[in-house]
Amino acid sequence: MSENEPIKLTLKGSPREIGIQHGRSLREQIHDQISIYDRMFQSTSKLSWSDVREVAKEFQSTLEKLTPHVYAEMEGIAEGAGLDVLDIIALNSRSEIALGKFSDGCTTLCWKKNDGARLLSQNWDWTATVKKNLAMVSIEQPGKPTIYMVTEAGIVGKIGFNSAGVGTCLNAIRAKPMISSKLPIHVALRLCLESTSVKNAVETLESLGGVASAQHILCADSTTALGLELSPVGDKYIAEDASGIIGHTNHFIENRYVDEPPWLSGSPIRLERLQQLTQELIEEGIKGDSITPALLRDRIFSDTYNLPQAICCEEDPLRPISNRSSSLFNIVMNLDPKHLGAEVVFGRVGSGEEGPVLRMPWN
Template sequence: MTNRPVEITLTGSPKEMGAQHGSLLREQIGNLAEIRCELLGRLYGLAALETAKLVAESMCSVMAKRTPEALAETTATARSAEIPFWKLLVAGAFSDISDVVSRTFRIKPNPHLECTLLPLRTSKGVVILGTWDSHASAVDSLILCRRQPASGPETLALSTAGWPMQQGVTSAGVGFAIANLVATTVSSGVSYIAALPHVCSGKSLAAVCKRLARVPHASARYYLICSESTQRSLEIIPGRQPGVTVDDLQCHTNHFTDAVTEQYEGRTSTIRTSRERQVLGVAFSEQSPWHASAEQRIHDFAQSAMIQRGQGDDDRTGAIFLITPASGDLHFVVPAPAGEDDTPEVVHRNISICREGE
């Protein structure tokens, strides 16, 4: 893989943006869908694919009521990419689909450790430093998507082929990032990746958080939302809306951190390692200079023990990113695979900020 993901720009109505996405990335979307469907079958058996179809149908029903514009956009993507919508959901919402399917077959959820998120107060305001981690076989699906809807804020985000956003910033000056959680419960709801286009259409941090808290989720999820001066962390438990807000700046590594939510922790087999990684993140935040450049922070973070370099089904860090909501900046690198001695170039992209009332 090169050190720069495919970059796309989408414009127009939700349906138009979805059709453009599917047409531009038809091959990448199809490849990711096949990789994820094959992995789902190996983890839970071939019957899991039929269950995944039923889960996708349930998600579609909720999306039609709660996030209709996101449904219009993503169904247009699937149609244009020439794959069934349920496969697009498996491809982009794999962790949520896997969580629900595992409960159906009474199998322990996938124990993999994934993204690390670290909010920092810097000379440029609150920033989000983090990793986008996935099964190594899916890392080639990473894209950079600039989205310019006919109405509402624009977005600039890293994501997986077929879906418009996972970690990024909006033209309203709101930064956003997500991390997986596994709770002891699942529910009828939408996937995080289908919720984000609706959530990020909010025109302020308060509006984004309000939308987020009202969307019913199928599986647990951690959201880090911030503006130049304010940060909000929400831990979502399926079936128990709204999410619990944690206001202090802290590193998050895929386990519940709030006293109210930690009783729902469903990934006990990895909780110790996850907390050890959180300690590393806290130590990094204390050592990170107040005036350090984005490039320096990313290169320093790349040397930390939280970066994963697995192959095949093992976890691998597909990107290290730094989001600066105040200026609309997104910096990122794609780390080299294990065994390769490489210092990748930091890629910088920007979105113009226009806050509500300006």
């Protein structure tokens, strides 16, 4: 498999069985992820991997208590990959452990079509060193919707949708505080992807006490979309605007519960650009079935205004090489129950170097 056409995994069974399959299938990639994040933690936070594992111990008790099935899956991943469970917890808590010092930027968009169906989409921007360790994963669990997601090796929840038509996208936010007695954001994403509706997802996160760090999850189903501006000290939910749109980048729009100093100068510019591009399409009369994945890739997600911090992000040579970001994949999910599925393109869409259009489900 090439970086532009990654491994596709189908995982089935109990949490432990799913984890073991994951760990065995992506053993090499998981070990490489640890090496990548070890270097990144040292660069951004002056933390060695042993320091990171110490922080992961705090999340270990949280996961055992709040989400024992997810913890059992992490134990399985560790067993399959020949690692300690703390290594896997650290990967799944990397956003929290670094206290938001990473510089990942993403642009997310949900657009309600005339028939009520929603397209949920994003460019996922991160260091190019992890691109070779991405995988397209389906997870079949008894009594739960089947999950289809793009994730990093070793990480249990990310960007995707499920057979109940619930989808998730993610924007990193840099803000304090971090509270390790709450859910890491990648675990929160997994719980959303196990939900039967946006309402169910929100209720689940609230019932478990919320998330450990400030992040934005754009969550949608066939009837509802909400921008979940989450933090350990208070949440805000953003509804669709009059055009049926929610757009988000890497700063909070409404949540004022946290200490959020400016960090990605391009984030407000990207949000304004996203709003401008969607408005142009609306003024052109684009609606209903005219809102297609190809249109969104061509007219929005390939946009290079304000490079390198564009919607289609390019590596900034002025940043340390360990945490330079670029757009690693684009995903557009159709959450219409009659046409449920997603198109994924790895690489920077519109660059001429991106990969083919891949589909989820792929069976």
